[in-house]
Amino acid sequence: MRLTPWLAAAALCALAGCAAQMVKVEPGQVTVKEALSLNTANAWNRFELGQMYLSVAPGAAEVWTQDGVTLDALAFFVGVAQGETLGRAIAGKKLPQFRSTMTPGEIVELYEQMVTQDGSAFALKRIAPGRFGDQPGFRFEHTITRKSDNVLLKGVGQGAVVKGKLYLVAFTAPSIYYYDRHLPQVEPLIASVRIRAP
Amino acid sequence: MRRRPFLLGCGCLAFVAAAGVRADEYDYQAPPRFSRPEPSSDEGGLWAYMDREEQRLKRSSFLIRDPALNKYVSDIACRLAGEHCPEMRVYLVRTPYFNASMAPNGMMQVWSGLLVRMQNEAQLSAVLGHEIGHYLQRHSVDRLRDAKSRSSFAQILGIALGVAGGGNLGMLAQAGILASGMAYGRDQEREADRIGIALMARSGYAPAEAGRVWGQLLEESEGAKAAGEDVSTTNILFASHPPQEERREVLATAAKRDWPGATRAGADEYRAALAPHRMGFLYDEVRRRRFGESLVLFDRLLKSSPRDGQVQYFKGEAYRLRGREGDTKLALDAYRAALELDNTPPEVHRSLGTVLRQTGEDAEATRAFKRYLDLKPDAEDAELIRSYLTGSQS
Amino acid sequence: MIVGMRRALLSVLLLWVAAGVALAQSNLAPGFTKLPPNSTIALMPVDVELFEISAGGVVEPRADWTATASKNIMADLRVRKAKLGARATEITGEQDEAVEALNNLHGAVSRAIVVHHFGQLKLPTKDGKLDWTLGPDAAKLREKSGADYALFTWVRDSYASAERKAMMVVGALLGVGMGGGVQQAYASLVDLRTGQIVWFNRMVRGTGDLREAEPAAETLNALLTGFPL
Numbered sequence: 001m002r003l004t005p006w007l008a009a010a011a012l013c014a015l016a017g018c019a020a021q022m023v024k025v026e027p028g029q030v031t032v033k034e035a036l037s038l039n040t041a042n043a044w045n046r047f048e049l050g051q052m053y054l055s056v057a058p059g060a061a062e063v064w065t066q067d068g069v070t071l072d073a074l075a076f077f078v079g080v081a082q083g084e085t086l087g088r089a090i091a092g093k094k095l096p097q098f099r100s101t102m103t104p105g106e107i108v109e110l111y112e113q114m115v116t117q118d119g120s121a122f123a124l125k126r127i128a129p130g131r132f133g134d135q136p137g138f139r140f141e142h143t144i145t146r147k148s149d150n151v152l153l154k155g156v157g158q159g160a161v162v163k164g165k166l167y168l169v170a171f172t173a174p175s176i177y178y179y180d181r182h183l184p185q186v187e188p189l190i191a192s193v194r195i196r197a198p
Numbered sequence: 199m200r201r202r203p204f205l206l207g208c209g210c211l212a213f214v215a216a217a218g219v220r221a222d223e224y225d226y227q228a229p230p231r232f233s234r235p236e237p238s239s240d241e242g243g244l245w246a247y248m249d250r251e252e253q254r255l256k257r258s259s260f261l262i263r264d265p266a267l268n269k270y271v272s273d274i275a276c277r278l279a280g281e282h283c284p285e286m287r288v289y290l291v292r293t294p295y296f297n298a299s300m301a302p303n304g305m306m307q308v309w310s311g312l313l314v315r316m317q318n319e320a321q322l323s324a325v326l327g328h329e330i331g332h333y334l335q336r337h338s339v340d341r342l343r344d345a346k347s348r349s350s351f352a353q354i355l356g357i358a359l360g361v362a363g364g365g366n367l368g369m370l371a372q373a374g375i376l377a378s379g380m381a382y383g384r385d386q387e388r389e390a391d392r393i394g395i396a397l398m399a400r401s402g403y404a405p406a407e408a409g410r411v412w413g414q415l416l417e418e419s420e421g422a423k424a425a426g427e428d429v430s431t432t433n434i435l436f437a438s439h440p441p442q443e444e445r446r447e448v449l450a451t452a453a454k455r456d457w458p459g460a461t462r463a464g465a466d467e468y469r470a471a472l473a474p475h476r477m478g479f480l481y482d483e484v485r486r487r488r489f490g491e492s493l494v495l496f497d498r499l500l501k502s503s504p505r506d507g508q509v510q511y512f513k514g515e516a517y518r519l520r521g522r523e524g525d526t527k528l529a530l531d532a533y534r535a536a537l538e539l540d541n542t543p544p545e546v547h548r549s550l551g552t553v554l555r556q557t558g559e560d561a562e563a564t565r566a567f568k569r570y571l572d573l574k575p576d577a578e579d580a581e582l583i584r585s586y587l588t589g590s591q592s
Numbered sequence: 593m594i595v596g597m598r599r600a601l602l603s604v605l606l607l608w609v610a611a612g613v614a615l616a617q618s619n620l621a622p623g624f625t626k627l628p629p630n631s632t633i634a635l636m637p638v639d640v641e642l643f644e645i646s647a648g649g650v651v652e653p654r655a656d657w658t659a660t661a662s663k664n665i666m667a668d669l670r671v672r673k674a675k676l677g678a679r680a681t682e683i684t685g686e687q688d689e690a691v692e693a694l695n696n697l698h699g700a701v702s703r704a705i706v707v708h709h710f711g712q713l714k715l716p717t718k719d720g721k722l723d724w725t726l727g728p729d730a731a732k733l734r735e736k737s738g739a740d741y742a743l744f745t746w747v748r749d750s751y752a753s754a755e756r757k758a759m760m761v762v763g764a765l766l767g768v769g770m771g772g773g774v775q776q777a778y779a780s781l782v783d784l785r786t787g788q789i790v791w792f793n794r795m796v797r798g799t800g801d802l803r804e805a806e807p808a809a810e811t812l813n814a815l816l817t818g819f820p821l
């Protein structure tokens with residue numbers, strides 16, 4: 001019941017027997033997974049356990065946060081190829097596969113499937129063409145009602161399919177205070193993203 | 199919902215002796231009104247636990263709060279429960295799994311996955327009547343005692359946990375399934391079936407509909423198996439109410455009996471009550487990604503309402519999202535069929551456009567997208583769809 | 593099975609957090625040392641749940657124990673409240689949606705503090721400071737309670753059943769360690785004007801019994817050690 005999010009958040013690292021840590025991302029030019037370069041005016045904290053299970057971004061390539069695991073999350077999905085899933089399925093579930101010919105609407109359906117695996121509810125608020133860094137892409141806004149603790153999250157995602165691969169950056173945070181607090185930092189960060197030649 | 203008066207009784211289970219299913223097995227006399235047990239008794243503990251779960255449920259973001267739908271379901275449950283109506287509180291939960299449960303403290307839950315599957319009021323009352331039967335006969339308390347003494351609580355917990363596709367403990371705890379819907383024994387199932395039928399018939403509903411509910415679920419399971427899907431994780435109610443051939447026969451026999459005055463199905467009333475919510479429920483259904491089951495469900499709904507464009511649209515969605523070999527064509531067929539029917543949502547044009555783009559039929563895709571925008575100019579994805587038409591998209 | 597895993601997680605958490613205790617983290621937000629003299633505190637309803645661990649390690653909620661613990665904790669808090677006189681009030685009754693949402697957010701913030709401030713996953717950008725907030729929406733709670741600060745308490749505790757205890761003895765004889773219960777709790781003091789968490793304490797230990805009044809008071813003593821009065 002209510003033990004589970006507490007334990008999952010706190011003890012997962014202990015179980016892995018790791019000297020787990022968060023690594024500081026300094027302001028300035030940053031490279032994510034050798035495929036995305038971006039510029040951040042603010043420092044962030046990066047989860048060192050790349051595969052750490054976070055219900056909003058299971059299996060993301062990297063997740064950054066300012067206030068912590070249950071609050072804000074900036075998730076990077078890098079170079080998802082044809083036939084791969086966006087994110088990772090949780091126990092017993094199966095996720096649909098990405099196709100490089102998918103419309104942005106279909107890609108957001110992939111995102112929706114990923115974040116609703118644990119029973120959370122997803123509502124798309126807006127999707128429109130946009131830029132992903134210097135590439136034409138799409139942008140979507142949504143809400144997630146987190147099943148484990150009923151917290152309402154707001155989110156924004158931007159992505160593009162380049163040379164058949166999907167790149168997506170998604171930011172989620174509680175609708176009370178946290179989303180509005182961090183969004184002014186997140187927007188320019190995403191605008192600065194450049195996809196380096198794979 | 200009327201509040202249950204709390205009567206502090208002797209804390210003992212005095213009422214159990216008086217109740218029961220008698221010689222004519224459908225001549226059911228409900229026990230007298232229940233009083234709240236002593237908190238320190240095991241039953242008292244169970245009640246207190248369920249009270250807390252009820253408090254949590256009241257605050258859940260997944261509770262369906264629409265007063266009209268709540269009143270509709272509550273009224274049906276109330277009629278079935280007769281004298282015990284004031285003890286019940288009905289909660290509707292938005293979650294696409296088939297489940298209804300009633301806890302020993304009078305809290306009843308009905309999930310949207312069940313609501314979307316009922317064909318008529320009679321079927322809904324069959325399920326609610328069955329759960330009320332468990333409640334009136336205190337089956338869950340018996341199970342709890344039995345379980346603890348035989349250390350099978352863990353097994354039951356395991357079943358309940360294992361069912362929800364990965365053991366989402368939070369969801370099941372909220373369902374109250376741990377206490378109210380733990381695996382019932384065969385005798386208890388038989389008893390609840392008979393009581394459910396008796397209560398249904400007294401409210402004027404045709405008991406033949408009861409057997410259809412389970413038959414429909416079994417068909418869906420078979421559809422899932424045929425599609426190679428894992429059945430065990432899909433149906434929570436199955437976990438706590440193992441469907442057995444024997445039960446189907448009991449219900450079929452009951453259907454053949456003479457029930458003067460119990461002839462109502464209430465299909466139109468049910469459809470009307472569900473209408474404002476059904477599109478959301480069908481959307482949740484396809485998002486489950488249990489396409490074998492969903493397609494069986496949709497075909498059944500279409501069989502009784504052949505002009506239901508909304509269901510036909512979601513049939514297309516199921517094929518599109520499944521995306522197996524040959525599904526693209528099946529999706530297109532379904533969407534095109536939906537265009538000829540009533541109550542078809544404008545989203546059908548968007549989906550048509552999306553699929554036609556895949557098959558390279560760009561001109562028709564464009565027409566479909568245009569139609570979508572005509573019908574829904576303020577859609578959340580209107581800007582995106584417009585960009586498809588001007589060609590300036592990714 | 594999930595519950596078995598949860599038991600294992602509980603035991604590991606105990607050890608892991610105990611290891612982290614060596615590095616004492618501040619319980620106070622920067623710039624906050626104690627409650628101003630005439631400030632009022634609202635006591636939020638205690639969030640407590642007690643469990644029993646059966647012989648086989650199954651964790652089962654015990655509502656009767658929970659009800660008792662709730663009473664014991666509230667009784668103790670009321671005694672403390674009486675000492676504070678007019679300064680303390682209680683929030684009772686059903687909450688409206690806005691307060692409920694704040695409550696849920698507070699839970700999420702508290703978990704972040706437990707993991708990232710007191711736990712191993714420190715956030716370098718926080719620089720060791722207790723720097724978390726509910727944001728200005730906390731004012732809604734201020735309106736509702738009339739208070740300047742709110743105290744939240746959260747307790748989860750599990751106890752080995754008699755059978756489990758017997759098995760633990762046997763296990764000890766055989767040299768097999770078996771986890772008994774774990775008591776975890778946090779207490780959080782929120783400045784309702786800003787939403788800032790100004791004081792936070794968390795506790796994880798293997799002792800304590802909330803089902804009896806005296807040990808329950810002892811638990812609260814431990815939890816509220818350093819409360820900035």
